Amino acid sequence: xxxxxxxxxxxxxxxxxxxxxxxxxxxxxxxxxxxxxxxxxxxxxxxxxxxxxxxxxxxxxxxxxxxxxxxxxxxxxxxxxxxxxxxxxxxxxxxxxxxxxxxxxxxxxxxxxxxxxxxxxxxxxxxxxxxxxxxxxxxxxxxxxxxxxxxxxxxxxxxxxxxxxxxxxxxxxxxxxxxxxxxxxxxxxxxxxxxxxxxxxxxxxxxxxxxxxxxxxxxxxxxxxxxxxxxxxxxxxxxxxxxxxxxxxxxxxxxxxxxxxxxxxxxxxxxxxxxxxxxxxxxxxxxxxxxxxxxxxxxxxxxxxxxxxxxxxxxxxx
Amino acid sequence: xxxxxxxxxxxxxxxxxxxxxxxxxxxxxxxxxxxxxxxxxxxxxxxxxxxxxxxxxxxxxxxxxxxxxxxxxxxxxxxxxxxxxxxxxxxxxxxxxxxxxxxxxxxxxxxxxxxxxxxxxxxxxxxxxxxxxxxxxxxxxxxxxxxxxxxxxxxxxxxxxxxxxxxxxxxxxxxxxxxxxxxxxxxxxxxxxxxxxxxxxxxxxxxxxxxxxxxxxxxxxxxxxxxxxxxxxxxxxxxxxxxxxxxxxxxxx
Numbered sequence: 001x002x003x004x005x006x007x008x009x010x011x012x013x014x015x016x017x018x019x020x021x022x023x024x025x026x027x028x029x030x031x032x033x034x035x036x037x038x039x040x041x042x043x044x045x046x047x048x049x050x051x052x053x054x055x056x057x058x059x060x061x062x063x064x065x066x067x068x069x070x071x072x073x074x075x076x077x078x079x080x081x082x083x084x085x086x087x088x089x090x091x092x093x094x095x096x097x098x099x100x101x102x103x104x105x106x107x108x109x110x111x112x113x114x115x116x117x118x119x120x121x122x123x124x125x126x127x128x129x130x131x132x133x134x135x136x137x138x139x140x141x142x143x144x145x146x147x148x149x150x151x152x153x154x155x156x157x158x159x160x161x162x163x164x165x166x167x168x169x170x171x172x173x174x175x176x177x178x179x180x181x182x183x184x185x186x187x188x189x190x191x192x193x194x195x196x197x198x199x200x201x202x203x204x205x206x207x208x209x210x211x212x213x214x215x216x217x218x219x220x221x222x223x224x225x226x227x228x229x230x231x232x233x234x235x236x237x238x239x240x241x242x243x244x245x246x247x248x249x250x251x252x253x254x255x256x257x258x259x260x261x262x263x264x265x266x267x268x269x270x271x272x273x274x275x276x277x278x279x280x281x282x283x284x285x286x287x288x289x290x291x292x293x294x295x296x297x298x299x300x301x302x303x304x305x306x307x308x309x310x311x312x313x314x315x316x317x318x
Numbered sequence: 319x320x321x322x323x324x325x326x327x328x329x330x331x332x333x334x335x336x337x338x339x340x341x342x343x344x345x346x347x348x349x350x351x352x353x354x355x356x357x358x359x360x361x362x363x364x365x366x367x368x369x370x371x372x373x374x375x376x377x378x379x380x381x382x383x384x385x386x387x388x389x390x391x392x393x394x395x396x397x398x399x400x401x402x403x404x405x406x407x408x409x410x411x412x413x414x415x416x417x418x419x420x421x422x423x424x425x426x427x428x429x430x431x432x433x434x435x436x437x438x439x440x441x442x443x444x445x446x447x448x449x450x451x452x453x454x455x456x457x458x459x460x461x462x463x464x465x466x467x468x469x470x471x472x473x474x475x476x477x478x479x480x481x482x483x484x485x486x487x488x489x490x491x492x493x494x495x496x497x498x499x500x501x502x503x504x505x506x507x508x509x510x511x512x513x514x515x516x517x518x519x520x521x522x523x524x525x526x527x528x529x530x531x532x533x534x535x536x537x538x539x540x541x542x543x544x545x546x547x548x549x550x551x552x553x554x555x556x557x558x559x560x561x562x563x564x565x566x567x568x569x570x571x
Binding site for chain 1: 320412
């Protein structure tokens with residue numbers, strides 16, 4: 001493991017044997033590294049293998065082959081050492097149903113070696129941060145799904161483990177709490193904690209992550225910082241242009257610019273092009289022709305690239 | 319030790335949420351002894367002859383109640399595992415900084431303390447109300463035997479909880495096991511007087527070994543050699559069940 005990398009995954013494969021059906025290859029030799037203090041997003045459609053990867057990294061599952069090192073320890077041979085460096089939100093709304101929210105926090109803190117005084121101090125801070133103060137005495141079984149998720153995520157901020165795994169952490173949360181969670185994650189990253197998360201919400205991943213990996217059917221499709229991954233898509237720029245209504249030749253004129261696609265909504269055209277020069281050329285020419293009323297240039301989002309990569313490399317549409 | 323204490327603390331917090339549950343946990347064996355044993359004692363009187371000595375049914379049944387309590391505690395604790403897995407917290411526990419063995423050990427240590435509390439209540443009532451003459455010098459060994467008994471059944475039944483996914487199937491298996499294991503054992507009657515088809519499987523039942531050990535310790539019936547052998551067999555059952563349970567936990571994720 002290099003000093004900068006806190007997670008190193010090399011050629012990780014997981015095959016699930018099925019009694020009646022053929023074995024399922026959930027992970028097929030994926031490799032990636034996560035640097036210390038980074039927010040790393042593991043992205044992919046349902047069944048891509050994200051949760052399997054997290055389960056291996058959190059020592060819930062053993063890989064069929066390949067290696068995974070977390071905090072300098074091998075997840076197979078030094079599982080307990082790995083568990084001492086991590087905390088994890090698993091996919092289910094897993095909380096202690098019969099305990100109050102406060103005792104959920106206390107129990108979690110005890111498991112992670114915190115003293116009662118430390119835990120109670122942190123409970124004040126975390127319940128304030130996640131708006132849980134008025135629910136501290138409610139039993140887990142009486143909470144809604146979104147609230148259970150909030151308690152589950154809040155627990156990660158009670159303790160100070162260097163690596164945090166969040167599997168679909170904001171699922172089921174309302175917009176306000178989602179935003180609070182994202183802010184809290186960002187703050188923890190600034191403090192030096194490493195966060196590996198999975199999410200279906202690509203705008204969330206784009207706003208939050210320093211680096212991402214896109215997997216599908218257990219295969220790595222792309223990885224790198226957000227800009228690197230976005231540049232792997234063909235469709236890089238979208239020029240949204242509105243011209244004077246008397247400029248009737250607009251569609252034919254735009255088609256001559258060799259775009260990837262043109263979409264028309266009444267008098268407005270959304271033109272996708274691959275280079276910055278093409279985008280500027282369209283705007284400049286329209287301006288020189290004196291027909292330009294309004295324009296906007298946007299870069300392709302991570303979601304655009306994600307859809308394109310999934311479609312192109314595996315033929316599976318999300 | 320800290321991880322084991324954390325598991326026990328969690329079990330304590332859960333148990334504390336219902337004082338009624340805790341109260342019932344402690345007095346249930348006593349109720350068995352008083353409500354079930356007294357009636358049979360009146361019906362049978364001193365008609366049991368064990369090792370050439372007449373034995374009252376209450377004296378005989380005391381060890382059966384203690385063995386049954388250990389089995390019942392193990393079933394309750396195992397059901398907790400099933401519920402934890404169902405709601406997902408079990409998988410989160412597996413990401414906490416403790417080994418699978420420490421998780422099992424902490425749970426059984428807490429249940430062991432509960433079992434000792436039950437045993438104290440039951441022995442006290444048996445001695446004071448039912449006039450069972452308990453071998454006082456054996457009490458530390460009785461405590462050890464009930465803790466080991468609970469552990470053996472807990473580890474063994476945990477495997478059932480990890481392997482079965484459906485709640486109704488789990489309940490069916492547990493109820494069937496309860497019924498078969500209890501009646502094919504020496505809990506309620508001496509097995510040397512039952513038909514061969516019932517005696518042979520009863521002799522291979524760990525519940526019989528456990529009840530016989532407890533009977534030896536409480537009222538002194540049985541030969542030392544036989545009890546030593548049955549103790550070894552039960553320890554083997556405990557060890558194998560523990561090993562399999564640790565392995566099954568690892569595979570259950």
